Amino acid sequence: MAKRIDVKDLDIYYGDFKAVEGVSLTVEPRSVTAFIGPSGCGKSTVLRTLNRMHEVIPGGRVEGKVALDDQDLYASSMDPVAVRRTVGMVFQRPNPFPTMSIRDNVAAGLRLNGVKNKKQLDEVVERSLKGANLWNEVKDRLDKPGAGLSGGQQQRLCIARAIAVEPQVLLMDEPCSALDPISTLAIEDLINDLKSQYTIVIVTHNMQQAARVSDQTAFFNLKATGQPGRLVEVDDTQRIFSNPSEKATEDYISGRFG
Numbered sequence: 001m002a003k004r005i006d007v008k009d010l011d012i013y014y015g016d017f018k019a020v021e022g023v024s025l026t027v028e029p030r031s032v033t034a035f036i037g038p039s040g041c042g043k044s045t046v047l048r049t050l051n052r053m054h055e056v057i058p059g060g061r062v063e064g065k066v067a068l069d070d071q072d073l074y075a076s077s078m079d080p081v082a083v084r085r086t087v088g089m090v091f092q093r094p095n096p097f098p099t100m101s102i103r104d105n106v107a108a109g110l111r112l113n114g115v116k117n118k119k120q121l122d123e124v125v126e127r128s129l130k131g132a133n134l135w136n137e138v139k140d141r142l143d144k145p146g147a148g149l150s151g152g153q154q155q156r157l158c159i160a161r162a163i164a165v166e167p168q169v170l171l172m173d174e175p176c177s178a179l180d181p182i183s184t185l186a187i188e189d190l191i192n193d194l195k196s197q198y199t200i201v202i203v204t205h206n207m208q209q210a211a212r213v214s215d216q217t218a219f220f221n222l223k224a225t226g227q228p229g230r231l232v233e234v235d236d237t238q239r240i241f242s243n244p245s246e247k248a249t250e251d252y253i254s255g256r257f258g
């Protein structure tokens with residue numbers, strides 16, 4: 001199910017402003033890649049191009065290539081809505097649909113895809129909540145509002161909602177930044193479990209988190225203020241945190257800037 005992501009010579013614009021320049025990287029299937037770097041270097045912007053969410057922003061456009069296996073995500077024949085179904089996303093703040101029950105939150109994507117069969121929906125709800133390590137905590141209150149869960153539970157509910165539609169890639173934009181340390185560890189354990197089935201890319205400001213959860217780390221930086229962000233280096237996480245090739249990476253991970 002998981003697919004490889006290939007990014008080649010990617011430039012990303014907001015109107016006339018070139019926010020990110022010349023990114024090329026590969027993310028292997030069933031692996032976790034962390035994007036790290038100082039604020040404003042373009043981590044979230046790059047992440048959003050991987051499921052065509054960037055172009056939802058007025059003026060948002062890209063030049064270059066993003067492919068899933070050999071499929072060009074920006075080919076004119078490609079439907080952006082189908083891309084977003086294949087490449088799921090979890091955001092910084094847990095955002096369950098506030099008026100919906102836990103069950104309906106998880107089933108929402110399937111309903112949108114036209115699935116009506118209650119037995120099928122119930123099966124997917126159970127499987128997704130189990131996959132998100134949330135089932136045992138909510139199985140007796142599936143009809144209660146999703147918004148009534150704790151922050152950490154809400155984030156796992158959002159992950160259950162994302163995996164319910166069986167994506168091939170999961171993008172996570174600082175998924176733990178609004179969570180306490182215990183909930184953060186629960187999400188990190190979950191990322192570790194999910195990696196056996198999905199290709200995962202996570203943006204994080206927490207370098208210990210990048211070191212704990214990812215196989216590969218990409219360090220982004222700005223050349224100078226007002227200049228586009230760029231990918232400085234991407235390598236095995238262990239290497240980035242022990243012996244990076246670039247001085248800027250070492251300075252960043254050792255806390256000298258950022």
Ligand SMILES: Nc1ncnc2c1ncn2[C@@H]1O[C@H](COP(=O)(O)OP(=O)(O)OP(=O)(O)O)[C@@H](O)[C@H]1O
Nearest residue numbers: 014019037038039040041042043044045046057229
């Ligand atoms: N909606 C937008 N419209 C115009 N410019 C934007 C928009 N979103 C981001 N930018 C700009 O693009 C650049 C990269 O921003 P981005 O949010 O991707 O960086 P980041 O590395 O994820 O930062 P942070 O770590 O603070 O979240 C910045 O110069 C930012 O101001």
